[in-house]
Amino acid sequence: MDPIEMHSDSPAWGFFVKVAFAIAIGATFIGIYLLPGELVVKGYFLISSLFLVFATITMSKTVRDQHEADRLHNKISEARTSKMIREMDID
Numbered sequence: 001m002d003p004i005e006m007h008s009d010s011p012a013w014g015f016f017v018k019v020a021f022a023i024a025i026g027a028t029f030i031g032i033y034l035l036p037g038e039l040v041v042k043g044y045f046l047i048s049s050l051f052l053v054f055a056t057i058t059m060s061k062t063v064r065d066q067h068e069a070d071r072l073h074n075k076i077s078e079a080r081t082s083k084m085i086r087e088m089d090i091d
Contacts, residue, residue, distance in 0.1 A: 025053070
């Protein structure tokens with residue numbers, strides 16, 4: 001496979017995604033810190049937020065891996081079909 005085909009994001013997009021992620025995490029932590037209430041409530045929100053981030057990253061990686069596996073499967077299927085058609089044309 002062509003490496004350009006596999007990775008089509010621009011460096012600016014990668015930078016934007018990382019900055020947006022950092023801002024979202026920072027805003028969440030500041031919001032939890034400034035939240036009026038007991039420490040146990042703040043701790044619950046912090047752990048829940050961290051778990052949500054972990055689950056989101058894991059889910060996005062799983063979806064991406066499945067998509068890449070499907071693309072590879074389709075390429076192999078397409079190559080087999082092309083080979084069968086070429087073999088039929090020769091005969």
